[in-house]
Amino acid sequence: MKETNETNDLQKAGLKATLPRLKILKFLESTAVRHLSAEDVYKAMLDGGDEVGLATIYRVLTQFESAGLVTRHHFEGGHSVFELNEGKHHDHIVCVKCGKVEEFYDETIEERQHLIADKNGFSMTDHALTIYGICSGCQ
Amino acid sequence: MKETNETNDLQKAGLKATLPRLKILKFLESTAVRHLSAEDVYKAMLDGGDEVGLATIYRVLTQFESAGLVTRHHFEGGHSVFELNEGKHHDHIVCVKCGKVEEFYDETIEERQHLIADKNGFSMTDHALTIYGICSGCQ
DNA sequence: AATTAGAATGAGAATAGTTCGCATTTGGAG
DNA sequence: CTCCAAATGCGAACTATTCTCATTCTAATT
Ligand SMILES: [Mn+2]
Ligand SMILES: [Mn+2]
Ligand SMILES: [Zn+2]
Ligand SMILES: [Zn+2]
Numbered sequence: 001m002k003e004t005n006e007t008n009d010l011q012k013a014g015l016k017a018t019l020p021r022l023k024i025l026k027f028l029e030s031t032a033v034r035h036l037s038a039e040d041v042y043k044a045m046l047d048g049g050d051e052v053g054l055a056t057i058y059r060v061l062t063q064f065e066s067a068g069l070v071t072r073h074h075f076e077g078g079h080s081v082f083e084l085n086e087g088k089h090h091d092h093i094v095c096v097k098c099g100k101v102e103e104f105y106d107e108t109i110e111e112r113q114h115l116i117a118d119k120n121g122f123s124m125t126d127h128a129l130t131i132y133g134i135c136s137g138c139q
Numbered sequence: 140m141k142e143t144n145e146t147n148d149l150q151k152a153g154l155k156a157t158l159p160r161l162k163i164l165k166f167l168e169s170t171a172v173r174h175l176s177a178e179d180v181y182k183a184m185l186d187g188g189d190e191v192g193l194a195t196i197y198r199v200l201t202q203f204e205s206a207g208l209v210t211r212h213h214f215e216g217g218h219s220v221f222e223l224n225e226g227k228h229h230d231h232i233v234c235v236k237c238g239k240v241e242e243f244y245d246e247t248i249e250e251r252q253h254l255i256a257d258k259n260g261f262s263m264t265d266h267a268l269t270i271y272g273i274c275s276g277c278q
Numbered sequence: 279a280a281t282t283a284g285a286a287t288g289a290g291a292a293t294a295g296t297t298c299g300c301a302t303t304t305g306g307a308g
Numbered sequence: 309c310t311c312c313a314a315a316t317g318c319g320a321a322c323t324a325t326t327c328t329c330a331t332t333c334t335a336a337t338t
Contacts, residue, residue: 133261
């Protein structure tokens with residue numbers, strides 16, 4: 001009967017509570033760095049003594065994305081960056097020097113996006129807004 | 140003394156007016172499809188009887204980008220999309236069904252982005268905003 | 279607790295998009 | 309017209325990601 005939070009989260013998402021999935025989910029919940037590439041996750045888990053194949057990392061992150069447990073972003077360069085989904089939508093501001101990522105939410109921008117979609121006859125399904133700049137520490 | 144517009148544009152950009160660069164620039168100026176991948180450009184030029192090596196397409200598009208002649212985007216999927224730079228900044232709304240791309244410019248969003256960058260101590264250098272949705276023709 | 283069928287994993291091959299290395303060609307300054 | 313640095317074409321190399329498939333694991337059922 002004793003079930004961990006993570007086991008429950010996975011089952012609620014319709015995913016078997018396998019060891020790799022549990023390890024990845026726990027890692028995402030515990031890491032201080034919120035925005036990570038698949039390779040980042042792979043290496044961090046290696047360092048933590050939890051070896052999971054890279055292909056599995058990719059598969060699981062994609063499954064987590066479909067299940068709404070994580071979000072995927074494409075910051076410049078094109079490759080995927082993942083973060084644990086904490087439920088609150090936000091966009092990003094990225095330092096082009098050091099890679100630092102800050103999060104923000106702006107109601108006005110969100111509203112305008114819907115207006116623009118409507119004006120163009122689109123029913124909006126999603127959006128991606130990333131501001132690039134140089135952070136205070138880098139200038 | 141007789142110089143084509145394109146030859147001048149290239150020279151102003153500090154680029155030698157080579158045949159491949161002239162062909163690519165003329166193609167970008169004449170095509171009805173504004174947003175193209177390197178492969179798209181490659182194939183379109185083949186069809187037009189102007190064969191240019193794919194590596195050259197990539198090199199030239201990147202040089203054009205540095206020179207400000209074209210802009211590069213990363214719509215979802217990760218691979219690069221290029222468009223001729225007509226001088227007026229804009230963002231994009233992309234149909235996730237058919238790939239149709241519309242352009243828009245919203246002063247309020249532009250202003251807010253600067254505010255947000257400032258508030259976070261960033262000096263903004265760039266931004267990428269793409270709205271995804273389903274176009275009128277696809278719903 | 280043992281069985282078991284189907285789902286998940288790991289390892290490496292395969293793929294897509296892009297860049298690189300280098301021998302050959304070309305543009306344009308002199 | 310000459311000549312060299314710059315540009316091109318080709319295939320090899322690379323990077324991020326997905327696929328294949330033999331092996332292992334999960335969890336439902338005896
Ligand atoms: Mn985030
Ligand atoms: Mn555009
Ligand atoms: Zn920085
Ligand atoms: Zn459409």
